[in-house]
Amino acid sequence: MLQAVIIMFIAMSMIPAGDLCGKLLTSSGLATPGFVAWSRFAIGAVLVLPFAPRGCLQLLKDWRIWLRASFITGGILSIQTALQTEAIADVFAAFFIGPVISYVLSVTLLRESTTPLRALLMGAGFCGVLLVVRPGFGGSANLMYAVLAGCFYGCFLTASRWLAHVGKPVELSFTQLLLSALFLLPLGLANLPEATLSTTALTFGSAAFSMLGNLLLLYAYSRAEASRLAPTVYFQLIAAVALGWAVFGQLPDLLTWAGLLVVISAGIASASLRR
Numbered sequence: 037m038l039q040a041v042i043i044m045f046i047a048m049s050m051i052p053a054g055d056l057c058g059k060l061l062t063s064s065g066l067a068t069p070g071f072v073a074w075s076r077f078a079i080g081a082v083l084v085l086p087f088a089p090r091g092c093l094q095l096l097k098d099w100r101i102w103l104r105a106s107f108i109t110g111g112i113l114s115i116q117t118a119l120q121t122e123a124i125a126d127v128f129a130a131f132f133i134g135p136v137i138s139y140v141l142s143v144t145l146l147r148e149s150t151t152p153l154r155a156l157l158m159g160a161g162f163c164g165v166l167l168v169v170r171p172g173f174g175g176s177a178n179l180m181y182a183v184l185a186g187c188f189y190g191c192f193l194t195a196s197r198w199l200a201h202v203g204k205p206v207e208l209s210f211t212q213l214l215l216s217a218l219f220l221l222p223l224g225l226a227n228l229p230e231a232t233l234s235t236t237a238l239t240f241g242s243a244a245f246s247m248l249g250n251l252l253l254l255y256a257y258s259r260a261e262a263s264r265l266a267p268t269v270y271f272q273l274i275a276a277v278a279l280g281w282a283v284f285g286q287l288p289d290l291l292t293w294a295g296l297l298v299v300i301s302a303g304i305a306s307a308s309l310r311r
Contacts, residue, residue, distance in 0.1 A: 040260040041268055041304070043252050048271035050249030055119060056279050057242035062120040067229040067239070069116035074217060074224025075239050076112060080247030081213035084206065092207040096215075101202070104195040105215035108250070111188035113220065118182035128276055130182035132165045135269040137190025146198060148261045154306055161267045161302035167295025193269070196257045205254035213247065267303035274300070 054076065061067040067075075095101050111134075118127045139158050142148045199208060217224075229235050256265060273296060 037260055037264070040256045040265060043256040043259075044265055044268040045271050047249045047252035047256065048269060049275040050245045050252070052272050052275040052279060054242045054245035054249065055115065056283065057238045057245065058116050059119040059124070060283075061229075061235065061238045061242065062116060066232075066235045068227040069113065069120055070220065070223035071227040071229060072116045072239070072242060073109070073113040074220035076243040076246050077109070077213050077217035077220060078224065079240060079243035081210060081217050083244065083247055084210045084213060084251070087206050088210040089204065089207060092203065092210055095203050095207060095211050098199075098202060100195070100199055101208075101211050102215060104192060104199060104208075105212045106219065107188050107192035107195055108212055109216040109219045111185045111192060112216070112246070113223075114181045114185035114188060118178055118185060121178050122182065124276065124280060126179055127182040128273070129165065130179055131186040131189070132162065132270070133183060133186035134189035134193065135267060136162060137187055138193035138269070139267075141190065141194040142197060142261070146194065148197075151309070154264075154309055157302045157306040157309075158267055161270050161299050161306070164295045164298030164302060165270060165273065167291055167298060193253075193257075196254060197261065200254075200258045205251060205258055208254055209247070209251045212250070264306065264309070267306040270299040270303050 058069075058072045058076070061072050062069050115127065115131060118130070136158065139150075139155075143150045196208070202208070203211075277292065277296065
């Protein structure tokens with residue numbers, strides 16, 4: 037379990053880095069959310085291809101593989117749309133409905149074990165998120181894309197655990213990237229940006245960070261139950277705060293540090309429970 041938590045910490049640090057690259061692309065007008073989402077999957081598939089075992093395309097015969105890919109496709113496209121215009125704090129607040137969705141689905145559909153204490157810790161982690169971001173939901177229509185992204189991502193997390201026995205993590209990662217790239221191919225080709233150095237660097241950065249983060253997530257989910265790992269998804273906040281300070285010069289205040297302490301404590305406590 038400790039190995040799974042460490043892997044999740046690294047994975048959850050990489051994913052926000054990919055989203056930051058995507059936001060820099062879309063908010064500056066260098067690229068559209070559709071292109072960012074498509075290029076992330078397409079480049080990721082190319083990067084994983086040399087490591088994909090022969091015969092992994094046989095997994096495409098399983099309809100659940102297509103369903104899982106559709107979840108992550110919708111999630112990435114939705115969050116990139118939200119990040120184009122909305123503040124990172126508000127987007128993260130809405131997006132973090134994902135771990136709660138994953139926890140509920142894992143318990144109800146996968147019949148994974150849970151306890152009142154684990155449920156309480158899950159709720160505490162979410163309260164910590166609210167302390168960090170303190171969202172001011174002003175009724176913006178685009179913010180609903182962040183909520184939708186969180187719902188998609190929660191379904192994706194549970195599906196990753198559901199299909200952990202179907203193939204190796206690298207096989208599941210490749211099929212997920214390949215299918216998502218195919219789903220978004222028309223949208224990506226219709227919105228090709230100008231090939232500048234900054235656009236190219238940010239595009240590859242977005243794809244590489246996201247691919248590595250989700251690949252590590254699969255390794256973690258092959259080692260522990262989704263209901264136990266769900267709170268550790270909040271580790272993304274550590275990377276989000278660090279990136280916000282490094283890129284935008286935003287230093288956390290006392291409430292933010294308090295929220296991070298609650299999130300991390302609840303995640304570690306939940307992961308350490310034996311039942």
